[in-house]
Structures are given as structure tokens and as C-alpha cells.
Amino acid sequence: MTELIVQTDIVSVGEDGERHPMTIEIGKPYPVGDDFACHVALRGLHDHIAPILGVDQMQALTLALSMVKANLTILQEKGYKILFPDDVEEDISVTEIWFSGLENRGDPNQALHRTK
Numbered sequence: 001m002t003e004l005i006v007q008t009d010i011v012s013v014g015e016d017g018e019r020h021p022m023t024i025e026i027g028k029p030y031p032v033g034d035d036f037a038c039h040v041a042l043r044g045l046h047d048h049i050a051p052i053l054g055v056d057q058m059q060a061l062t063l064a065l066s067m068v069k070a071n072l073t074i075l076q077e078k079g080y081k082i083l084f085p086d087d088v089e090e091d092i093s094v095t096e097i098w099f100s101g102l103e104n105r106g107d108p109n110q111a112l113h114r115t116k
Contacts, residue, residue, distance in 0.1 A: 002027035002028055002030050002038075002039050003027060003028045004025055004026065004027055004028070004039075005026055005027065005028045006024065006025065006026040007023065007024070007025050007026075008023070008024050009021065009022070009023050009024075009084075009085050010022050010023075010024065010082055010083065010084060010085065010094050011082075011083050011084075011085050011087075012044075012045075012075050012080040012081070012082055012083075013080060013081045013082075013083060014079065014080055015079045015080075020044060020080075021044055021085065022042055022043060022044035022045055023041075023042075023043040023044060024041070024042055024043075024068055025039065025040070025041040025042075025043065026038055026039070026040055026061070026064050026065070026068070027039030027040070029054070029057035029060040029061055032051070032053065035053050035054060035055055035056075035060070036053070036054050036055075036056055036057045036059070036060040037051035037052060037053050037054075037060055038051060038052045038054075038060045038061055038063070038064035039051055040052055040064045040067050040068065042068065042071055045071060045075070046071065049067060052064040052067055069095065069098075069099050072094070072095050073095065076093070076095065081093065082094045082095050
């Protein structure tokens with residue numbers, strides 16, 4: 001397995017209130033021929049997803065993050081809440097915190113202006 005650059009714990013909470021622990025892992029992009037790949041796992045949901053390939057390190061990492069977001073979004077659409085392990089109030093979604101800035105909001109330079 002490649003070196004991990006992300007390993008974090010979350011929980012999915014079903015409508016019945018049962019908490020299901022999960023660990024997200026993303027590996028450091030590594031070369032595969034002329035391309036790059038990232039290891040991705042959502043332990044507790046999918047222990048291993050095939051390596052995510054991209055034309056360079058940035059695309060491989062971006063696609064790996066997109067895969068995580070897609071899987072968590074599917075869970076939310078099925079009625080699960082995605083939370084940090086210590087959350088008990090269930091009012092802030094992990095996906096809202098992690099991925100809220102990734103939607104296309106028009107001019108890509110606007111993100112730079114908002115942080116100043």
C-alpha cells in the first residue's frame with residue numbers, strides 16, 4: 001500500500017439512530033506508467049476501491065476526493081447523516097464542511113478573493 005496522506009474517522013448515522021464508524025483513507029499519488037494513481041478506501045463501507053487514476057498527481061488526488069464525496073453523498077441520499085465521531089447534535093454534516101467550496105461558483109478567481 002502507498003503512503004497515506006489522509007486518514008480520518010467519521011460515522012454514518014441511519015434514520016434509526018444507529019452509528020456506523022467509517023475511516024477514510026487516501027494515499028499519496030504514485031506513478032503508474034505515464035499516469036498517477038491514488039489509493040482510496042472508505043473502511044466500514046468499501047474497504048478498498050480500485051486505485052483512482054489521473055493524468056498527473058493533481059488530477060489523481062482530485063478524482064480520489066470526488067470519489068469520497070460521491071460515496072458520502074449516496075449515503076446522505078439514502079437518509080444517513082455523515083458526522084465526526086464525537087458529534088452528538090447531528091446538525092453539521094462532514095460533507096458540508098469538507099466539500100462546500102468545491103462546487104462551481106463561476107469565476108475560479110473568486111475563491112482567492114473571498115479568503116482575503
